[in-house]
Amino acid sequence: MALTWSRVRAVNAVFETGTFAAAARRLGVSQPAVAQLVRELEAEYEVALFDRHGHTLIATTLCRRLYAATNKVQSIEAEALAILQQRDELSGGELRVGLGNAMPGMLLIATFRKLFPKVQISIEIGSWSTIVAGVVDQRVDVAVLPEVPDDGRFRREACIQQRVVAMCHPAYALASQAPVAIANLMDHPLVFRSRDSSAQRTVDKAFRLAGLRPTPAIVVNTREGMLEAVANKLGVGFGWEHGSSRVDRIAKVLIAEMEAELPEYIFSLAGKRGRLVELFFHAYRMSPYGEAISFPALAVDGYRLGS
Known part of the structure; x- marks a missing residue:
């Protein structure tokens, strides 16, 4: 779950009000919900954000620094919500x-x-x-x-963060391999995009870093064309992991050398x-x-x- 908006809101509300109960009233949620969010964050990173003194919570030095780092972002969120509330206008x-x-x-x-x-x-x-x-x-x-x-x-x-993945027909044996080494993709007919595609540039760089020079079986200038080629078993294509919601006759396979996510x-x-x-x-x-x-x-x- 990591450092999500809901956790940050809870920590910052407790920092500003001093108690779980007051923070819950400000956020419009239950006191146990606020306490759980704070404790989950403390447990996940093995840190103490508050020292307990009776019903009062005193922010630790780390908590004060976290608040300073995140409060600007929360202010932007508050401004955004104010704008969104004008939607009827x-x-x-x-x-x-x-x-x-x-x-x-x-x-x-x-x-x-x-x-x-x-x-x-x-x-x-x-x-x-x-x-x-x-x-x-x-x-x-x-x-x-x-x-x-x-x-x-x-x-x-x-x-959003996502990575480039290989795409093949589900009937391919490749579809059950996760992740696949980029060198193994050389054994399959490849469907490339033209070089004005960001996904294709990422693929070209990965092959180049691996010392490989693939010759594509098909080069197509659109994403839809690549997906149709893959769906019709013409080869293995490449695209962004969340670039399409299409699932019919398309299997997405992680590539070992391309597992890093990009924004x-x-x-x-x-x-x-x-x-x-x-x-x-x-x-x-x-x-x-x-x-x-x-x-x-x-x-x-x-x-x-x-x-």
Whole structure:
């Protein structure tokens, strides 16, 4: 469960109020629920966040440092919730969204639509380079992609961690192997994407680092084409683990040399503002991904939290 939003809210509320009961009243939950969240975090990392003095809880030095590190993030969340509470005031407008993969962007859009059903959404799905160009050219207002450059052009926020996996038909023996060595993939016909695909660039780099030079049986320029080739037993393809919700005739197989997870980002031009763009950045916290995402690893008094 790690350092999740619910645990941080509980710890910070206890820090500010001094007791589980007062923190529970502030959060609108039961006292045992608050106590359990705090104790789970202490047990998981084998730390003490509070010293007990009767009914009063005194924050330890580590807890005070954790509060300082997380309170800014919690303030941003409070601001986001204040914006989201204005949803009834949004009676129109259009938000243009660019997606590299159908997922996780579609789930984020579904959450946004539930919050703001009167806002029209235009969606462009394309390759990594096409969507980045769409943001730069302001053809789209906000986008969801992996490998967004960390430079002054973009405002970006990680929304999910995922990795590139091999994809094959479930009838392949490969489907039951987890993980598979990248060298073993050379024994199968390979379905590659064109190089403007972020997944393909990750695959190319992994083969190169392994000293391998694969020759693909098929090269296709779209993700849907790759998935159809795999579903029709034409070979082994590659894609982001959560890039599609499709499960029919598709098995996902972890690759030993590519097990590291990489962030997918919500991003826009650095100077691109406006209420709808702001709301999309914040809406993912209200989505199923929002509760699944832990805080980045924080170093507090020598401990690595959230790693």
